[in-house]
Amino acid sequence: MCGIVGYCGVKQASEVLLEGLKRLEYRGYDSAGICVGEGGCLTTVKCKGKIRELRSIVPVDLKGTYGIGHTRWATHGEVNDQNAHPHSDCSGNISIVHNGIIENYSVLKEKLQSDGHVFKSDTDSEVIAHLVSSLYTGDLEKAVKLAAPLLKGTYGIACVHADEPGVIIGARNGSPLVLGIGNDEMFLASDVTAMMSYTRQAVYLEDGEIVRIDAHGYTTSDVTDRAITKKIEHIDWELQEIEKGGFPTYMEKEIFEQPLSVERAMKGRLDKEIATGHLGGLNMTSSELLNVERVKLVATGTSYHAAMVAAYLLETVARIPSTAELSSEVRYKNPVVERNALHFVISQSGETADTLYAMRELQRKGARVLGICNVVGSTIPRESDGGVYIHSGPEIAVASTKAFTSQLTALYLFTLLMARMRHLSFEAGSRILEAIESLPGLIAQVLSNADAIKTVAHKYCAHGNFLFLGRGLNYPVALEGALKLKEISYIHAEGYSAAEIKHGPIALINEETPSMFLVPDDRLRDKVITSMKEVKARKGKIIALAVNGHGDIDEIADDIIYVPKANDILYPFLMVVPLQLFAYYCARKLGRDVDQPRNLAKSVTVE
Ligand code: G6P
Numbered sequence: 001m002c003g004i005v006g007y008c009g010v011k012q013a014s015e016v017l018l019e020g021l022k023r024l025e026y027r028g029y030d031s032a033g034i035c036v037g038e039g040g041c042l043t044t045v046k047c048k049g050k051i052r053e054l055r056s057i058v059p060v061d062l063k064g065t066y067g068i069g070h071t072r073w074a075t076h077g078e079v080n081d082q083n084a085h086p087h088s089d090c091s092g093n094i095s096i097v098h099n100g101i102i103e104n105y106s107v108l109k110e111k112l113q114s115d116g117h118v119f120k121s122d123t124d125s126e127v128i129a130h131l132v133s134s135l136y137t138g139d140l141e142k143a144v145k146l147a148a149p150l151l152k153g154t155y156g157i158a159c160v161h162a163d164e165p166g167v168i169i170g171a172r173n174g175s176p177l178v179l180g181i182g183n184d185e186m187f188l189a190s191d192v193t194a195m196m197s198y199t200r201q202a203v204y205l206e207d208g209e210i211v212r213i214d215a216h217g218y219t220t221s222d223v224t225d226r227a228i229t230k231k232i233e234h235i236d237w238e239l240q241e242i243e244k245g246g247f248p249t250y251m252e253k254e255i256f257e258q259p260l261s262v263e264r265a266m267k268g269r270l271d272k273e274i275a276t277g278h279l280g281g282l283n284m285t286s287s288e289l290l291n292v293e294r295v296k297l298v299a300t301g302t303s304y305h306a307a308m309v310a311a312y313l314l315e316t317v318a319r320i321p322s323t324a325e326l327s328s329e330v331r332y333k334n335p336v337v338e339r340n341a342l343h344f345v346i347s348q349s350g351e352t353a354d355t356l357y358a359m360r361e362l363q364r365k366g367a368r369v370l371g372i373c374n375v376v377g378s379t380i381p382r383e384s385d386g387g388v389y390i391h392s393g394p395e396i397a398v399a400s401t402k403a404f405t406s407q408l409t410a411l412y413l414f415t416l417l418m419a420r421m422r423h424l425s426f427e428a429g430s431r432i433l434e435a436i437e438s439l440p441g442l443i444a445q446v447l448s449n450a451d452a453i454k455t456v457a458h459k460y461c462a463h464g465n466f467l468f469l470g471r472g473l474n475y476p477v478a479l480e481g482a483l484k485l486k487e488i489s490y491i492h493a494e495g496y497s498a499a500e501i502k503h504g505p506i507a508l509i510n511e512e513t514p515s516m517f518l519v520p521d522d523r524l525r526d527k528v529i530t531s532m533k534e535v536k537a538r539k540g541k542i543i544a545l546a547v548n549g550h551g552d553i554d555e556i557a558d559d560i561i562y563v564p565k566a567n568d569i570l571y572p573f574l575m576v577v578p579l580q581l582f583a584y585y586c587a588r589k590l591g592r593d594v595d596q597p598r599n600l601a602k603s604v605t606v607e
Contacts, residue, residue: 002027002028002070002071002072002073002085002098002099002100002175002190002601002605003020003021003024003025003027003028003070003071003099003189003190003191003194004024004068004069004070004097004098004099004156004157004158004177004188004189004190005017005020005021005024005068005069005070005158005187005188005189005190005194005195006066006067006068006069006097006158006160006168006170006187006188006189006213007020007066007067007068007168007185007186007187007188008065008066008166008167008168008185008186008213008214008215009065009066009182009184009185009186009215010065010184010185010215011065011185012062012063012064012065013034013036013037013064013065013066013067014034014036014058014062014064014067016187016198017034017036017067017068017069018034018051018054018055018058018069019197020069020187020189020194020195021034021051021054021069021070021071021194022051023193023194023196023242024071024189024190024191024193024194025050025051025071025596026250026396026397026398026595026596026601026602026603027071027073027190027191027601027602027603028071028072028073028074028601029050029051029071029073029596029601030048030049030072030073030074030079031046031047031048031049031071031072031074031079031080031081031083031084031085032046032047032049032050032051032053032054032069032070032071032072032084032085033045033046033047033054033069033070033084033085033086033097034046034054034058034067034068034069034070034086035067035068035069035086035088035095035097035160036062036063036064036066036067037064037066037067037160037162037165037166038063038064038065038165039165040162040163040165041162042088042092042093042095042160042162043062043064044086044088044095045057045058045059045062046070046081046084046085046086047081047084048079048080048081048084050596051071065166065215066160066165066166066167066168066214066215067160068086068095068096068097068158068159068160068168068188069086069097070084070085070086070097070098070099072084072085073601075101075124075606076101076105076122076123076124076125077121077122077123078122082120082121082122083121083122083123085097085098085123085125087120087121087123087125087126087128087129088129089117089129089130089132089133090116090117090118090130090133091133092162093133093161093162093163094129094132094133094136094140094159094160094161094162095129095159095160096125096128096129096132096157096158096159096160097125097157097158097159098124098125098128098155098156098157099155099156099157099175099176099190099605100153100154100155100156100173100174100175100605100606101124101153101154101606101607102124102125102127102128102151102152102153102155103124103152103153104151104152104153105124105125105127105153108127108131108150108151109127109130112127112130112131112134115134117130117133117134124153128147128151128155128157128159129159131147131150131151132144132147132159135147136161138163140159140160140161140164140167140169141169141210141212144157144159144169144171144210145210145221145223145225146223148171148173148210148223149223151173153173153174154173154174154175154353154605154606155171155172155173155174155175156170156171156172156173156174156175156176156177156190157169157170157171157172157177158170158177158188159171166214166215167212167213167214168186168188168212168213168214169210169211169212170188170205170210170211170212170213171209171210171211172205172206172207172208172209173207173208174207174353174356174605175190175605176190176191176204176205176351176378176379176605177189177190177205177211178190178191178192178202178203178204178205178377179202179203179205179211179213179218180192180195180198180199180201180202180203181199181201181202181203181218181232182198182199182201184215184216185198185199185215186213186214186215186216186217186218187199188211188213191375191603192235192237192377193237193242193394193396196235196237196239196242197239199235200234200235201232201233201234201235202232202233202234202235202377203218203220203230203231203232203233204230204233204377204382205220205230206382208222208223209221209222209228210222210223233377236376237393237394241393241394242394242396249397249588249594249595250396250397250595251397251399251401251488251584251594251595252584252594254395254396254397254401254402255401255402255447255577255580255581255584256447257392257393257402258401258402258405258443258447258577259439259440259441259443259444259447260440261390261391261392261393261402261405261406262402262405262406262409262439262440262443262573263439263440264390264391264392264393264406265390265391265392265405265406265409265410266409266413266436266437266439267391269410269413270413270433270436270437272430272433274420274426274429275416275420275426275427275429275430275432275433276416276417276420276421276429276433277412277413277414277415277416277417277420277433278413278417279388279410279413279414279417281386281387281388281389282370282386282387282388282414283370283385283386284368284386286421289417289418289421290421290422291340292320292340292341292342292418293320293321293338293339293340293341294320294321294322294323294338294340294341294342295311295314295320295321295322295323295341295342295343295344295418296322296323296324296325296341296342296343296344297310297311297322297323297324297325297343297344297345297346297411298324298325298326298327298330298343298344298345298346298355298358298359298362299324299326299327299345299346299347299355300326300327300328300347300352300354300355300604301352301400301483302348302399302400302403302404302480302483303346303347303348303352303355303372303400303403303404303407304324304326304327304346305404305476305477305479305480305483306346306372306404306407306408306411306476307324307325307344307346308324308475308476308479309408309411309473309476309477309572310322310324310344310408310411310412310414310415311323311324312472312473312475312476313411313412313415313473313569314411314414314415314418317415317416317419317424317432317569318415318418318419318422318424319419319422319423320418320422324476326354327345327352327354327355327357327358327359328354328358328607330358330361330362331354331357331358331361335361335362335365337362337365337366337367341367342368342370343359343362343367343368343369343370344369344370344371344372344387344411345358345359345369345370345371345372345380345384346371346372346373346407346411347371347372347373347378347380348373348374348375348390348392348395348400348403348407349373349374349375349378349602349603350371350373350374350375350378350379350380350381351375351378351379351380351603351605352380352603352604352605353604353605353606353607354604354607355380356379356380356383357607359371359380359383359384360383363383363385368385369384369385370384370385370386370387370388371384371386371387371388372387372388372390372407372410372411373387373388373389373390374389374390374391374392374395374403374406376389388410388414390403390406390407390409390410391406392406395602396595396602397594397595397602398487398488398595398596398597398600398601398602399484399487399488399583399594399597399600401484401580404480404576405443405573405576405577408572408573409436409439412432412436412569413436416429416432416433416436419432431567432567432569435566435567435569435570436570438566438567438570439570439573442564442566442570442573442574443573443574443577445564446563446564446574446577446578447577447581449561449562449563449578450581452561452562453561453578453581453582453585454581454585456543456559456561456582457581457582457583457584457585457586457589458585458586458589459559460514460541460543460559460586461489461491461585461586461589461590463491463512463513463514464491464492464512465491465492465493465508465512465513466482466485466491466492466493466494466513466514466515466516467482467493467494467495467496467501467505467508467509467513467514467515467516468481468482468485468493468494468495468496468515468516468518468579469495469496469497469498469501469515469516469517469518469528469531470495470497470498470517470518470528470575471497471498471499471518471524471527471528472522472523472524473522473568473569473571473572474518474520474571474572474575475495475496475497475498476572477518477571477572477575477576477579478495478496478497478498478516478518479495480495480576480579481493481495481516481518481575481576481579481582481583482494482495483495484579484580484582484583484584485579485582485583485586487583487597487600488583488584488587488592488594488597489583489586489587489590489592490590490592490597490598491586491590498517498518498527498528498531498532499527499531501531501534501535502531502534506534506535506538509535509538509539509540510538510539510540511539511540511541513540513541514540514541514542514543514558515532515535515540515541515542515543516543516545516579516582517531517532517535517542517543517544517545517557518545518571518575519532519544519545519546519547519553520546520547520563520568520571520574520575521546521547521565521568521571522568522571523568529552529553529556532544532553532556532557533556536556541558542556542557542558542559543557543558543559543560543561544556544557544559544560544561545560545561545563545575545578545579546560546561546562546563547562547563547564547565548562548563548564548565561578561582563575563578
């Protein structure tokens with residue numbers, strides 16, 4: 001949420017900043033701006049709109065070898081030019097970009113206004129520029145260190161001063177900030193994608209840390225001036241992973257990458273000799289794992305749907321009572337941490353504020369919390385007590401797709417591990433392991449049916465309302481299908497357990513409201529078909545996601561999207577991929593911006 005980039009070096013800063021912002025655009029894209037410094041003078045260019053709009057107004061001859069940039073996802077103040085970052089103090093000598101929320105901004109603003117400061121925007125962020133300015137006595141780093149303890153809330157900040165050419169000060173509290181080390185150039189950004197064209201050497205800042213960079217190096221310290229030595233980490237992602245690679249959109253690329261990304265999630269983690277999952281990062285001994293009596297999975301958005309699938313699977317297969325909860329709710333309910341409970345937080349980005357704060361609250365109460373994350377080095381993996389990286393590679397499209405199937409893969413392996421330590425036989429474990437291993441091939445089969453899915457999507461995309469209905473392991477998948485359609489096509493869609501429609505949602509059924517039924521070939525199939533008949537009787541249109549070779553659905557469904565027959569537990573994978581494609585083709589047909597849907601952001605680092 002909100003992207004920050006900073007550059008000090010020898011190159012034309014505006015170009016580096018614009019390129020970095022383009023890469024960060026998925027974090028927020030309602031407005032953007034840059035501030036470039038040259039010879040004791042700062043020039044700011046900013047506007048409402050996307051990076052391409054900003055680029056069109058940045059003068060090609062804008063000189064300066066250092067500067068800061070920002071792409072915004074509005075929280076305080078509407079989307080307009082003035083509220084776009086960077087923000088400056090009254091003199092225009094100080095310029096800042098900010099990601100996060102300053103909770104006490106109105107108190108600080110009143111005080112600064114009474115001291116004569118004049119504000120130009122409605123944002124909480126502008127207060128930082130004026131506050132730093134009021135504390136500035138010739139040393140920007142010192143002023144930021146004095147300002148930081150006065151700011152309540154979350155921030156990742158980058159700040160420049162006209163009188164200190166070539167220097168950027170960064171500060172972090174709750175919003176990610178990473179610096180990149182180049183040859184005679186340094187970068188600062190809210191994530192590494194912004195700097196990957198230039199360097200693979202990164203240093204991740206922790207909360208409370210302040211960094212000073214210039215073209216030749218960096219120093220890290222805290223607000224009390226205590227120097228902090230940081231570890232330099234290598235960024236493993238390849239540049240082509242953050243390119244579209246011939247696909248028209250990132251989302252399509254990421255959907256079609258799933259055979260590969262799921263394979264990566266399981267690589268080196270299938271132990272055939274003892275028919276179990278091998279997850280090295282859990283940091284738990286066998287006896288600790290054996291003592292687990294309850295699993296609680298905490299997440300939000302798409303990751304929450306993965307948590308719901310996993311809770312169901314852990315309970316039915318590993319026989320461990322398990323629940324999935326929304327992280328935003330966990331944090332404020334004064335959660336009970338049971339003895340022998342194991343907690344998972346699941347987050348693609350590893351930065352989602354709701355999930356991060358829920359994790360910290362659980363840890364404060366003594367819980368052991370493991371993370372299931374994609375972005376290496378992000379905050380949740382660094383602060384959790386262990387966990388699993390899903391290795392999906394960068395997920396750039398705002399709507400999550402490949403991360404979901406990789407999260408499931410990791411959680412299926414964990415379920416297998418827990419089940420095998422308890423009651424599950426070697427033979428039964430082997431069957432599950434083989435099923436998991438067959439996933440990449442099965443997902444590829446589903447993807448080869450993309451044209452048929454596109455035809456169905458084009459037939460139905462003019463409808464304004466949809467129901468998505470599934471049961472058991474596939475009930476959360478119905479929720480995910482509805483979420484995907486809402487997110488990127490703006491069509492209203494609701495997901496329910498197919499059994500629940502008779503308790504209310506069936507009132508919505510008419511010829512205008514199609515229902516997408518998930519009908520895997522499992523023990524609940526007949527029950528789902530009964531619900532389909534109830535909808536049919538009320539003239540509801542039905543699209544069925546069903547397994548090859550079952551003619552009886554033909555009579556009820558108006559359209560059928562076929563998926564391959566598989567082990568029952570694999571259907572969440574085989575059902576979600578067609579739903580991703582269905583949402584995608586509907587959205588494309590309706591002319592939506594699928595990679596950057598309106599009002600959304602990829603990594604929501606504010607509550
Ligand atoms: C945002 C994104 C969703 C994502 C959710 C959780 O709302 O738009 O696509 O599922 O955050 O993100 P996380 O990174 O924690 O998985």
